[in-house]
Amino acid sequence: MRRFLVRFLLVGFFLAVASFFLLALYYRNNFPVNTWINGVYCTGKSVEEVNQELSAGAEAPVIRILDEEGNTYLIDTAETGYTADYSEPLEDFIHRQNPLLWVQNMMLQKSHVLFPKFRLDEEKLRQMLNGLEPVRQEQGKETDVTIRFSDTEGWVLDNGLDHRLNVDLLYERVMESVADNSFEVKLEQSGCIYDVDPTALQLKLLSLWDKIDDFQQCGIVYDMGDQMIPLKGRISAGFLEVDSSGLPLLDEEGEVVVDSERIKEFVSGLAEEYDTFGKEISFQSTRGDVVQVPGNGTYGTTIDQEAELAYLTEALEKNLDEEHIPAYVRQGLVRGRNDIGDTYIEIDMTEQKMYYYADGELVIETDVVTGNTGRRMGTPAGVNYVYNKQRNRVLRGEGYASPVKYWVPVKGAIGIHDANWRSEFGGEIYKTNGSHGCINTPTEIMSQLYDAVEIGTPVIMFY
Numbered sequence: 001m002r003r004f005l006v007r008f009l010l011v012g013f014f015l016a017v018a019s020f021f022l023l024a025l026y027y028r029n030n031f032p033v034n035t036w037i038n039g040v041y042c043t044g045k046s047v048e049e050v051n052q053e054l055s056a057g058a059e060a061p062v063i064r065i066l067d068e069e070g071n072t073y074l075i076d077t078a079e080t081g082y083t084a085d086y087s088e089p090l091e092d093f094i095h096r097q098n099p100l101l102w103v104q105n106m107m108l109q110k111s112h113v114l115f116p117k118f119r120l121d122e123e124k125l126r127q128m129l130n131g132l133e134p135v136r137q138e139q140g141k142e143t144d145v146t147i148r149f150s151d152t153e154g155w156v157l158d159n160g161l162d163h164r165l166n167v168d169l170l171y172e173r174v175m176e177s178v179a180d181n182s183f184e185v186k187l188e189q190s191g192c193i194y195d196v197d198p199t200a201l202q203l204k205l206l207s208l209w210d211k212i213d214d215f216q217q218c219g220i221v222y223d224m225g226d227q228m229i230p231l232k233g234r235i236s237a238g239f240l241e242v243d244s245s246g247l248p249l250l251d252e253e254g255e256v257v258v259d260s261e262r263i264k265e266f267v268s269g270l271a272e273e274y275d276t277f278g279k280e281i282s283f284q285s286t287r288g289d290v291v292q293v294p295g296n297g298t299y300g301t302t303i304d305q306e307a308e309l310a311y312l313t314e315a316l317e318k319n320l321d322e323e324h325i326p327a328y329v330r331q332g333l334v335r336g337r338n339d340i341g342d343t344y345i346e347i348d349m350t351e352q353k354m355y356y357y358a359d360g361e362l363v364i365e366t367d368v369v370t371g372n373t374g375r376r377m378g379t380p381a382g383v384n385y386v387y388n389k390q391r392n393r394v395l396r397g398e399g400y401a402s403p404v405k406y407w408v409p410v411k412g413a414i415g416i417h418d419a420n421w422r423s424e425f426g427g428e429i430y431k432t433n434g435s436h437g438c439i440n441t442p443t444e445i446m447s448q449l450y451d452a453v454e455i456g457t458p459v460i461m462f463y
Contacts, residue, residue, distance in 0.1 A: 031094070036111040047090040058084035058116060061183045063174060065132065068188040073132045075174070080124040084116035115181045122175075129171060134187065138165040145202040147209055147247055154216050154237025155248065157209045161196040212248050215240065215256050219321025220312075224274055225335025228323070239263055239316065258316055260309075267308045270326065276300040276339050277330055281383060283460055286346055286355050286362075291462045297382030298411050299458050301339045302329040333385070333456050340383070344458040345416070345449075347439055349379055352426045354416070354439060356449055363452060366445040367426030369419070372434030379437050379461060384410040386457045389450060393417075397436055405443065406450040410459045414438055418446040 031042035031050065040057070042050050060078035067073075093114060129135055146158045170192045173185045187193050198206060218236035222229040229235070240248040241259040249257045277300025281293050307327035315324070325335075332339030342360035347353075349370045356364035371379035386408055393407040395417065402421075409415035419440035441449070 034110060037090075037093070037114055038112075047087060047094060050090055051086045054086045054090075054114075054116070055084050061118075063177060064184045065134075065170075065174070066184070066186045067134060068193070071133075073134065075125070075128050075132075077118070077120055077125075077178075080128060081119075081121035083119045085119060086114060086116045088117055089114040118178050120178070125174065126171060129167070129174065134165055135167055135170070138167060143196055145198065145205045145209075147205060147212065149237065149246075150234070152234060154234040155209075155212045155240075157206075157213070159206075161198055161202065164194050164196060166192050166194055208247065208250070211250070211254075211256050212237070212240070215316075218316065218319075220315055221323045222270070223323050223325045224270075224337075225339075226337060229270075235266065236316070239266070258313070260313060263312050263316070264305075264309055267303070267305050267312065270308070271303045271305055274337055275302050276332060276337075276383075277302045281340075283340075283462065285348060285462070286353070287348060287351055293383055293460055293462045294381055295383075296380065297384040297461070298387070299332060299340075299383045299385040300330065301332045301335070303327070304329045333458060340458045340460065344460060345386070345410075345453065347379075347416075347459065347461045349381070349430070349461065349463045352428075352430060354441065356452060358452065364445060364449055366442060369422060369425050369434055369440040370430045371437040372432070373430060374432045374434070377434065377437050378430075379414065379435075379439065380411070381462045382411070384414075384459045384461065386410055386453055386455050386459060389453075389455060391450075395438070400436070406446040408450060408453065410461075416441055416446070416449065416459075418443040 031037075031045055033043050035042045037050060038054055038057075040050060040053050060076065060082040063075040063077060065073040065075070093112065130139070141164070142160045143164075144158075144160045148156055148158065150156045165187065169190075170185065170187070173190045173192060177183050177185050185192070216233060216237040218231040220231045220236075222231070239258050239262050241257040241262075243249045251257050277295075279295040279300070281295070283291050283293050285291050304327040311324070311327070315322075332341075333343070334341035343358050344356075346355040346357070347368065347370070348355075352368055352370065354364070354366050354368045355362060371377045388407075388409050390407040390409075391405060393404055395402045395404060395407070395413075397413070402419075404417040404419070407415055407417050414437045416439040419435070420443055422440055425440065425442055
């Protein structure tokens with residue numbers, strides 16, 4: 001019985017040893033127990049079997065190309081005939097395993113990550129690279145330096161020497177990123193961006209450009225009230241005198257030359273846009289329509305063109321950096337193209353109405369009587385302004401002397417005043433029994449207007 005037991009144990013031992021070594025021999029060419037690679041269960045499988053599973057489940061990666069401005073350009077390798085081959089890393093994995101230690105895997109599951117070798121169509125990859133924006137821009141560049149004038153930007157430098165893209169090197173870097181599984185190329189850091197050395201003529205143009213650019217980076221800003229006008233760029237660039245080649249002229253000291261006539265044209269253009277004195281205006285009336293008020297009044301703005309020409313010439317020479325309010329020969333209550341603003345008196349001679357607006361709010365509305373049109377004394381239309389205020393004044397003219405409590409003159413002898421001799425206002429009184437040209441107003445209303453209105457307030461008068 002004892003011999004039988006010993007023999008049985010010996011046979012069992014030799015069978016176990018034989019099984020151990022047979023499995024060790026088996027795992028020399030197959031993956032050991034409890035082995036997972038990239039999420040695939042590999043136990044007992046051959047390299048070819050695992051490679052097929054991993055390749056079938058591999059997604060085509062996207063190659064990212066980044067420029068220094070943070071823009072990202074993508075290449076989908078699925079469009080380049082991409083395939084993934086895990087054979088080499090799998091073979092290497094198998095050879096690095098000790099088949100005699102397969103028993104250890106039975107007690108612990110082991111997960112591994114392997115990277116494949118990629119294959120793709122190089123011609124298709126080049127075609128996709130050629131379609132990227134940075135490559136298209138590079139292929140459209142000329143290796144030259146030119147200076148040109150743009151109506152929107154001023155003088156512009158087209159520099160075909162700087163920031164060039166080495167397309168062949170980019171292709172190599174992309175292939176390297178595929179090989180090392182990074183799938184990313186940064187143009188600047190990878191050395192794909194380079195500069196071309198300029199010729200003597202190109203150096204001369206670049207030197208000229210530095211002077212031009214310095215000048216047209218002008219820091220003067222015109223404060224026109226409702227608009228700020230920076231002279232930087234197109235405006236200041238237009239002040240430069242040009243030579244026969246069409247490029248900015250340099251003086252004997254090598255500095256750009258300012259054309260005084262062009263400065264004069266700019267100042268004249270400002271006046272054309274912002275001067276209102278003597279010009280017809282479009283006015284939104286309280287009655288609802290837009291009326292054309294003739295430019296024969298006393299109110300308005302006129303820029304002092306001579307003073308501005310002198311200022312701007314000196315300011316450009318000194319390269320000043322400042323906000324500038326222009327000088328005026330005369331100035332409205334509000335600076336800007338709409339110098340009437342939202343505080344004004346409106347006199348509608350057709351409707352025989354007067355309105356006073358303060359900060360856009362209607363404060364006073366009243367019937368009035370204006371100049372007698374039947375006797376050709378009609379109140380003239382135009383934009384005027386309150387140039388004085390007086391109490392208890394006697395208004396005199398040919399054949400009359402009328403005492404008034406409130407006198408608000410707006411144009412010469414024409415003004416707004418009370419008329420206690422009238423019992424009615426408005427309607428069509430002005431056609432046959434109107435004033436000598438003034439705006440007759442009820443006394444109680446005139447008292448309010450006199451206290452509220454300030455000298456300089458615009459008065460818009462129209463039919």
